[in-house]
Amino acid sequence: MQPLSKRIAAAKAAVFALALAPLGWLVAGALFFPDWLTANPGEFIDRETGRWTLRFLLVTLAVTPLRALTGWNWLLRFRRMLGLYAFFYGVMHLSSYVTFRRFFDLSEILKDIAERPFMTAGFTALVLMIPLAVTSTNAMVRRLGARRWQLLHRLVYVIAPLGALHYWFMVKRDITQPAIYAAVLAVLLGWRIIAWLRERQRVMVPRPS
Amino acid sequence: MLIRKPSDIKPSEITDRDVYRNRRQFIQRAAAVLAAGAIGARRAQAAVPGKLALPAIRKSAYSTNEPPNSLKDITSYNNFYEFGTEKDDPARHAGRLRVRPWTVAVSGEVRRPRTFDIDELIKLAPLEERIYRLRCVEAWSMVIPWVGYPLAELIKRVEPTGNAKFVEFRTLHDPEQMPGQRAFFGSLDWPYVEGLRMDEAMHPLAILCFGLYGEVLPNQNGAPVRIVVPWKYGFKSAKSIVSIRFVEKEPVNSWQKANPREYGFYSNVNPNRDHPRWSQKRERRIPDFFARRETVIFNGYGDQVASLYAGMDLMKFY
Numbered sequence: 319m320q321p322l323s324k325r326i327a328a329a330k331a332a333v334f335a336l337a338l339a340p341l342g343w344l345v346a347g348a349l350f351f352p353d354w355l356t357a358n359p360g361e362f363i364d365r366e367t368g369r370w371t372l373r374f375l376l377v378t379l380a381v382t383p384l385r386a387l388t389g390w391n392w393l394l395r396f397r398r399m400l401g402l403y404a405f406f407y408g409v410m411h412l413s414s415y416v417t418f419r420r421f422f423d424l425s426e427i428l429k430d431i432a433e434r435p436f437m438t439a440g441f442t443a444l445v446l447m448i449p450l451a452v453t454s455t456n457a458m459v460r461r462l463g464a465r466r467w468q469l470l471h472r473l474v475y476v477i478a479p480l481g482a483l484h485y486w487f488m489v490k491r492d493i494t495q496p497a498i499y500a501a502v503l504a505v506l507l508g509w510r511i512i513a514w515l516r517e518r519q520r521v522m523v524p525r526p527s
Numbered sequence: 528m529l530i531r532k533p534s535d536i537k538p539s540e541i542t543d544r545d546v547y548r549n550r551r552q553f554i555q556r557a558a559a560v561l562a563a564g565a566i567g568a569r570r571a572q573a574a575v576p577g578k579l580a581l582p583a584i585r586k587s588a589y590s591t592n593e594p595p596n597s598l599k600d601i602t603s604y605n606n607f608y609e610f611g612t613e614k615d616d617p618a619r620h621a622g623r624l625r626v627r628p629w630t631v632a633v634s635g636e637v638r639r640p641r642t643f644d645i646d647e648l649i650k651l652a653p654l655e656e657r658i659y660r661l662r663c664v665e666a667w668s669m670v671i672p673w674v675g676y677p678l679a680e681l682i683k684r685v686e687p688t689g690n691a692k693f694v695e696f697r698t699l700h701d702p703e704q705m706p707g708q709r710a711f712f713g714s715l716d717w718p719y720v721e722g723l724r725m726d727e728a729m730h731p732l733a734i735l736c737f738g739l740y741g742e743v744l745p746n747q748n749g750a751p752v753r754i755v756v757p758w759k760y761g762f763k764s765a766k767s768i769v770s771i772r773f774v775e776k777e778p779v780n781s782w783q784k785a786n787p788r789e790y791g792f793y794s795n796v797n798p799n800r801d802h803p804r805w806s807q808k809r810e811r812r813i814p815d816f817f818a819r820r821e822t823v824i825f826n827g828y829g830d831q832v833a834s835l836y837a838g839m840d841l842m843k844f845y
Contacts, residue, residue, distance in 0.1 A: 348816070352814065356603075356604055356614060356615070357596075357599075357600040357603060357604035357614075357813045357814050358604060358614070358667055358811060358813055358814065359814060359816050360811055360815070360816040360817060360818065361667065361811065363816075417817065418811075418816050418817055418818065419818055420806075420809075420818070421809060421817050421818055421819045423808075423809070426806050426808060426809075429806070430805075430806070434803075434804055434805070436804060487804070488804070490665070491608075491612060491713060491714065491715065491785060491786075492612035492710070492713035492714060493712075493713050494612075494712075494713050
């Protein structure tokens with residue numbers, strides 16, 4: 319038992335560090351290697367933090383299907399950290415928008431959120447992530463009770479599609495990239511729907527009258 | 528009309544010296560390769576401006592005295608969907624474009640329609656350096672030292688008829704050389720079409736452009752010939768032009784066709800008329816991180832061009 323939990327702890331530390339790499343890369347680029355961030359570094363940071371938010375959301379949503387398909391139950395031990403990283407990059411993304419893109423112009427920011435559907439979607443997604451981040455500790459799970467906690471955390475099924483929509487409607491013309499993210503999300507959510515339908519069938523069918 | 532005194536600063540003094548020197552070295556080396564007739568010379572030919580030198584270049588009172596962006600920024604970050612939709616696609620793929628031989632067909636409502644060879648077109652009028660601000664519809668901007676002459680010089684020579692109300696520009700359509708034109712979705716209808724009203728095209732700020740930083744235009748920036756219309760969003764300045772047609776009806780430009788709610792025919796830089804999905808109030812002057820620069824109506828060329836639009840509702844004719 320001890321070696322396994324030790325290995326998981328080591329793996330967790332590795333994942334933790336690896337998940338910080340995109341941020342490290344952006345910071346290093348901003349400070350020392352301008353070539354890494356193109357001629358338009360503010361825009362680049364904006365885009366990359368947004369994409370990493372989506373990537374972490376998708377990876378978090380992949381844990382359950384992967385676990386069911388492989389039987390690797392230890393995957394579950396990484397889910398909280400991955401979800402929190404999605405939130406972390408989401409906050410970075412919002413900060414980069416507020417500073418680099420809108421230069422702290424509050425009236426323009428409010429106008430964006432109120433009048434531009436893709437901005438409303440993105441902002442809503444990030445706001446909805448706050449309660450999930452806040453209730454991510456063991457103490458909060460206990461306080462809420464497993465059932466209520468799980469119910470609350472199903473918000474991710476709203477958050478991730480909002481994030482994908484935000485990306486899709488932001489793009490000027492070439493939707494290839496957002497379409498890839500949306501397709502992966504569709505697979506991850508589709509798997510859950512199928513699993514749920516099967517489960518329902520299994521429960522309903524063998525009941526003799 | 529406000530005409531600024533030309534700047535005393537030469538672009539070579541502003542460009543990062545290493546960038547400048549490297550470029551010269553590259554050209555010299557590439558020229559040596561050409562001379563030796565070595566393997567790969569054919570490939571190099573398209574990308575090497577050294578061989579295709581420009582005639583003498585004059586300064587212009589229309590130039591801004593703002594410091595130009597580095598050659599590297601200008602040539603590595605731009606939109607040219609013919610080569611792909613990412614900002615680095617033009618620099619990566621434009622090497623395939625063959626800029627010689629090249630002709631530009633001038634046709635439509637003109638008394639003297641004809642097809643110009645590119646080398647003849649370059650010599651049609653004295654070349655000038657025009658250091659202009661460029662404002663992209665995506666809310667970033669640069670300052671670019673173009674080389675060209677007023678579009679009016681060409682227009683006068685072909686003698687438009689009374690029916691010529693608009694000028695339509697077409698970019699080369701050749702998926703072989705322009706991989707972005709092979710994309711089966713997510714791009715534009717080809718060929719790329721742009722247009723100007725006759726008085727806009729005749730305006731002295733509108734130029735036919737053949738060069739950048741005193742040398743032949745790099746492929747990714749629209750070689751061998753493009754227009755530059757500095758008071759409009761960048762996409763109005765059609766690149767790698769093969770056809771200039773004088774027409775009676777307002778042309779439907781490619782971006783308007785793709786999304787008429789977001790892009791109009793005029794596309795004058797206007798901080799008061801937001802793009803439906805983003806504000807046009809501010810811009811990022813490359814390579815600044817922050818979009819802190821207030822965008823100015825007509826990209827700051829209002830003194831020269833505002834009269835073209837007197838009485839027009841710019842919110843309606845965007």
